[in-house]
Amino acid sequence: MKVHVANHPLISHKLTVLRDKNTDSPTFRHLVEELVTLLAYEATRDVRVEKVEIVTPVQPTTGVKLAEPRPVVVPILRAGLGMLEGMSRLVPTAEIGFLGMVRDEKTLQASTYANRLPEDLSGRQCFVLDPMLATGGTLVAAINFLIERGATEITAICILSAPEGIAVLEEAFKDSGVPINLVTGALDERLNENGYIVPGLGDAGDRLYGVV
Ligand code: URA
Numbered sequence: 001m002k003v004h005v006a007n008h009p010l011i012s013h014k015l016t017v018l019r020d021k022n023t024d025s026p027t028f029r030h031l032v033e034e035l036v037t038l039l040a041y042e043a044t045r046d047v048r049v050e051k052v053e054i055v056t057p058v059q060p061t062t063g064v065k066l067a068e069p070r071p072v073v074v075p076i077l078r079a080g081l082g083m084l085e086g087m088s089r090l091v092p093t094a095e096i097g098f099l100g101m102v103r104d105e106k107t108l109q110a111s112t113y114a115n116r117l118p119e120d121l122s123g124r125q126c127f128v129l130d131p132m133l134a135t136g137g138t139l140v141a142a143i144n145f146l147i148e149r150g151a152t153e154i155t156a157i158c159i160l161s162a163p164e165g166i167a168v169l170e171e172a173f174k175d176s177g178v179p180i181n182l183v184t185g186a187l188d189e190r191l192n193e194n195g196y197i198v199p200g201l202g203d204a205g206d207r208l209y210g211v212v
Pocket of ligand 1: 079132134195196197198200201202203204205
């Protein structure tokens with residue numbers, strides 16, 4: 001698995017405001033969108049393109065456009081929804097599929113409650129949006145769904161990641177034969193006893209949607 005931790009002062013600055021418990025929900029949502037756009041720029045570095053002939057006002061030339069089949073963006077509900085706008089801004093023609101997953105706060109096991117994905121993902125590059133890579137349970141389940149449907153390359157975009165979650169992903173997909181990438185804004189210290197990322201930012205869904 002290829003892991004890219006964004007190392008950019010603007011990302012670190014925005015992450016610091018995001019982590020602050022005094023940051024209100026509207027500001028939090030706005031920052032998540034901005035951060036995702038910055039991370040998506042890195043995550044789409046190898047997005048497939050094909051040649052296209054155009055004519056500029058000066059002369060004909062060859063450029064590129066996103067290749068068919070289009071990439072698929074999969075926000076994991078609930079918190080991944082807060083990342084969709086920032087991703088769509090960068091790749092507006094991507095197809096969007098949804099996965100609803102919830103983790104049991106006691107067992108930390110992820111289960112699926114909604115699934116609106118194309119049946120056939122053969123040959124598709126998929127971008128999974130989930131703000132927090134904590135235990136890794138949700139992302140492993142989501143990526144397995146995509147692999148079962150034929151996805152050929154999967155990139156997870158996470159605002160924050162814990163080392164424990166990265167290790168779980170690496171172990172789960174080491175023999176899958178499908179390239180898995182992770183692009184994350186920061187690699188935090190660890191998980192606490194409740195499965196929260198430390199120092200983290202708290203519950204991303206609650207902070208996005210004003211539950212706290
Ligand atoms: N999910 C969250 O929203 N926050 C964490 O710290 C871990 C999982």
